[in-house]
Amino acid sequence: MSSIDIRHIVFDIGRVLIHYDPHIPFSRLIPDDAERNWFFANVCTHDWNLEQDRGRKWEEAEALLIEAHPDRTEHIRAFRKYWHEMVSHAYVESVAIMETLIQQGHDVTMLTNFAADTFKEARKLYPFLDMPRGVTVSGEVCLLKPDLAIYEKHANDFGLTPAHTLFIDDSAANVEGARMAGWNAVQFTDPEKLKSDLAAHGIAL
Numbered sequence: 001m002s003s004i005d006i007r008h009i010v011f012d013i014g015r016v017l018i019h020y021d022p023h024i025p026f027s028r029l030i031p032d033d034a035e036r037n038w039f040f041a042n043v044c045t046h047d048w049n050l051e052q053d054r055g056r057k058w059e060e061a062e063a064l065l066i067e068a069h070p071d072r073t074e075h076i077r078a079f080r081k082y083w084h085e086m087v088s089h090a091y092v093e094s095v096a097i098m099e100t101l102i103q104q105g106h107d108v109t110m111l112t113n114f115a116a117d118t119f120k121e122a123r124k125l126y127p128f129l130d131m132p133r134g135v136t137v138s139g140e141v142c143l144l145k146p147d148l149a150i151y152e153k154h155a156n157d158f159g160l161t162p163a164h165t166l167f168i169d170d171s172a173a174n175v176e177g178a179r180m181a182g183w184n185a186v187q188f189t190d191p192e193k194l195k196s197d198l199a200a201h202g203i204a205l
Helices: 023-029 033-042 046-053 058-068 070-081 092-103 116-125 148-158 172-180 191-200
Strands: 008-011 107-112 135-137 165-169 184-187
Touching (some): 023 033, 046 058, 058 070, 092 107, 135 148
Parallel strands (some): 165 184
């Protein structure tokens, strides 16, 4: 067991609390696997989508792609239109862990790479996102994990002491970013490992 006194627990959201997969609606819109994979590799790419997480408006993002790929206009607009299908379900066990931590009196916040408008939609779909004390949304602050600045902003805004903070994220890069900011951090793979990681940091459920 760690000798560190954990006073603050920070959750990522996508692929920790909520499932995210853009292939869900696009498997219907572009049924051919090869064509769909080409579309995500060349049109609505991960890097393109990440700029919305950094704060770029969807209208601007769509316009850029439509100019470059006018024949793909319908599919480009479909990315935002059917976004709600991409977040198809919550990870019930992970959410239960977060709820238990809150009920036990732990200080729980969230730090997420998320576009501002889709996060508002996510809150309506998943009311448990309002349970923690607060959240830093990358699209609202125009900073992205794993940039050091977003961890520092979250800590400053919520009064967290980095050395007494534990961060939970599915991305190895984001976990390393938190450690660079002086936080303790664990990579999420499944709820059982999360329970074990919490126990290793002195937090019993």
